[in-house]
Amino acid sequence: MTALLDIRGLTIRAGDKPLVSDLSFAIRPGERIGLIGESGSGKSMTAMAATGLLPPSISATGSIELDGRQVVGATDKVMNRLRGVAAAVVFQEPLTALDPLMKIGRQIAEPVRRRMERDGGKASKEAVNREVRDLIDKVALPQPDRIINSYPHEVSGGQRQRVAIAMALACRPKLLIADEPTTALDVTTQAEILKLLDRLVRETGMALLFISHDLPVVAQVVERVIVLKNGIAIEEGPVGSVFGKPHHDYTKTLVGAARLFDEALGTTGS
Amino acid sequence: MSPVETSVSTQKRRHSLALTVGLLLVGINLAVALLTLFWTPYDPLNASGGRLEAPSLLHWLGTDRLGRDLLTQLMIGARTALLVGTGAVAIGAAIGVSLGVVAAFATRLADDVMAATLDILIAFPTLLLAMLVVAASDSASLWTAILALGLAISAIVARLTRILAKRVLRQDYIVASRTSGTSWAGVVFRHVLPNIWPTLSVNFALQFGLAVIAEASLSYLGLGAPPPNASWGRLLQEAQGTVYTAPIGAIAPGIALVALVIGMNLLADGLRDIADPTRGRSR
Numbered sequence: 001m002t003a004l005l006d007i008r009g010l011t012i013r014a015g016d017k018p019l020v021s022d023l024s025f026a027i028r029p030g031e032r033i034g035l036i037g038e039s040g041s042g043k044s045m046t047a048m049a050a051t052g053l054l055p056p057s058i059s060a061t062g063s064i065e066l067d068g069r070q071v072v073g074a075t076d077k078v079m080n081r082l083r084g085v086a087a088a089v090v091f092q093e094p095l096t097a098l099d100p101l102m103k104i105g106r107q108i109a110e111p112v113r114r115r116m117e118r119d120g121g122k123a124s125k126e127a128v129n130r131e132v133r134d135l136i137d138k139v140a141l142p143q144p145d146r147i148i149n150s151y152p153h154e155v156s157g158g159q160r161q162r163v164a165i166a167m168a169l170a171c172r173p174k175l176l177i178a179d180e181p182t183t184a185l186d187v188t189t190q191a192e193i194l195k196l197l198d199r200l201v202r203e204t205g206m207a208l209l210f211i212s213h214d215l216p217v218v219a220q221v222v223e224r225v226i227v228l229k230n231g232i233a234i235e236e237g238p239v240g241s242v243f244g245k246p247h248h249d250y251t252k253t254l255v256g257a258a259r260l261f262d263e264a265l266g267t268t269g270s
Numbered sequence: 271m272s273p274v275e276t277s278v279s280t281q282k283r284r285h286s287l288a289l290t291v292g293l294l295l296v297g298i299n300l301a302v303a304l305l306t307l308f309w310t311p312y313d314p315l316n317a318s319g320g321r322l323e324a325p326s327l328l329h330w331l332g333t334d335r336l337g338r339d340l341l342t343q344l345m346i347g348a349r350t351a352l353l354v355g356t357g358a359v360a361i362g363a364a365i366g367v368s369l370g371v372v373a374a375f376a377t378r379l380a381d382d383v384m385a386a387t388l389d390i391l392i393a394f395p396t397l398l399l400a401m402l403v404v405a406a407s408d409s410a411s412l413w414t415a416i417l418a419l420g421l422a423i424s425a426i427v428a429r430l431t432r433i434l435a436k437r438v439l440r441q442d443y444i445v446a447s448r449t450s451g452t453s454w455a456g457v458v459f460r461h462v463l464p465n466i467w468p469t470l471s472v473n474f475a476l477q478f479g480l481a482v483i484a485e486a487s488l489s490y491l492g493l494g495a496p497p498p499n500a501s502w503g504r505l506l507q508e509a510q511g512t513v514y515t516a517p518i519g520a521i522a523p524g525i526a527l528v529a530l531v532i533g534m535n536l537l538a539d540g541l542r543d544i545a546d547p548t549r550g551r552s553r
């Protein structure tokens with residue numbers, strides 16, 4: 001089966017400084033992959049490169065094929081047909097990722113309407129509204145009437161992240177990129193959002209690129225992991241073998257830190 | 271109620287008071303302006319009493335040097351002021367917002383050129399710019415004054431729009447929206463314009479007030495709308511020589527001018543609070 005996202009020899013530079021060096025990996029339809037590494041290791045840059053949204057001052061070389069289309073050097077017009085369709089993104093900080101002056105109902109309705117028009121159908125107001133309610137239901141947001149008419153600052157952090165997930169789902173993407181989707185949330189909410197993401201990915205059969213610096217979190221939702229350090233992939237493989245028998249010292253410290261953390265909490269590990 | 275809630279609600283009440291007073295002041299002005307289209311107490315162009323009569327039941331604000339009813343002149347001045355303010359801000363907003371948004375998207379070089387040009391234009395006092403345009407056109411009319419003021423405003427609005435739009439474009443939610451396939455046009459109309467509108471609208475109100483004052487200055491200098499368009503600025507100019515004998519001639523248009531400018535600013539403040547639900551709350 002051909003890969004949904006096929007990254008080969010990707011190098012990302014800010015001026016002369018390499019942020020990501022010669023990175024290669026592929027995600028097949030329905031596959032769930034974790035990209036882990038400490039803060040600043042180039043995870044978000046990789047995600048932005050995959051959707052062709054690197055800041056203007058940052059350049060990418062190599063090859064990124066998203067749903068069979070080359071992303072590196074692609075025009076905005078080409079990319080706009082891929083964004084949302086091939087891949088959608090959920091970000092770390094749900095407050096800043098939502099427009100502060102747009103009611104939540106309308107924010108979810110935008111990608112819904114776009115998807116309906118893209119699929120050739122006419123997006124009637126009723127159909128869009130029905131779909132928005134459906135999505136709110138899917139991400140288990142309470143009191144849909146209140147949520148629809150609220151602004152982002154009027155709901156909780158966990159609820160905001162559910163809204164962001166609903167917006168990503170609205171696109172019905174083949175690949176969901178989740179860039180540290182639980183990092184900004186408290187521990188209980190983290191667990192809920194993880195469970196939700198896990199359920200939604202399984203239900204819809206979309207592929208998942210899960211980005212995190214938090215090893216136990218990644219282990220819960222993905223099958224394979226890539227360990228990134230200073231923009232270089234240092235280890236890759238199934239979750240069990242990478243975490244069970246880490247080869248690289250860096251991975252060992254990550255695993256060790258996670259284990260210490262679990263012991264401190266008195267849990268048996270996840 | 272917690273102290274935080276109390277302070278938010280007092281703040282809200284104060285805001286809605288500002289909105290009410292603003293609406294009232296601007297509303298009265300608008301109503302008077304519309305009324306003059308159909309009816310004025312006296313003929314604005316011809317004498318209807320003695321010269322410089324003091325206020326009386328017949329002439330509530332007295333008469334001017336030529337024996338014309340001052341209240342009638344003042345009412346027509348309200349129409350001129352609204353026309354000038356609205357027209358100049360409309361022109362300034364149309365040109366300024368478009369240029370500002372384009373500049374916000376432009377490449378580094380084009381943006382620098384535009385920013386420098388705007389800075390130079392803004393360095394010219396509005397009044398001087400307006401005087402140049404009026405002088406360049408062969409006959410002074412209300413419309414050349416409006417156009418001149420509109421152009422001067424457009425430079426100010428363009429610079430503000432550019433800065434505000436750039437700030438919005440740097441926000442995470444723009445990238446987030448782009449990842450789901452929103453085009454640049456969609457970004458401008460759904461995110462950038464709504465998010466800069468609260469600040470812009472307040473600036474429009476400020477520019478409205480400045481335009482009305484600038485038109486009065488132009489009229490005062492004899493560069494504004496020629497008769498028969500009564501304007502508050504010309505009333506002030508005409509009252510200049512008789513300010514000690516008949517001070518009402520200067521006081522009345524002065525108060526009208528200040529009331530409209532304050533009303534417009536209060537109105538804009540109130541509207542901004544409606545447009546921006548995040549204001550006045552902790553975020």
Ligand SMILES: Nc1ncnc2c1ncn2[C@@H]1O[C@H](COP(=O)(O)OP(=O)(O)O)[C@@H](O)[C@H]1O
Nearest residue numbers: 014019038039040041042043044045046055057
């Ligand atoms: N606009 C930028 N210009 C230059 N360097 C940047 C820019 N944004 C981020 N970086 C750098 O790129 C590196 C990788 O960042 P990022 O991908 O966000 O890391 P991660 O998501 O793994 O925490 C960091 O060292 C960061 O300092």
Ligand SMILES: [Mg+2]
Nearest residue numbers: 043044179180
């Ligand atoms: Mg990151």
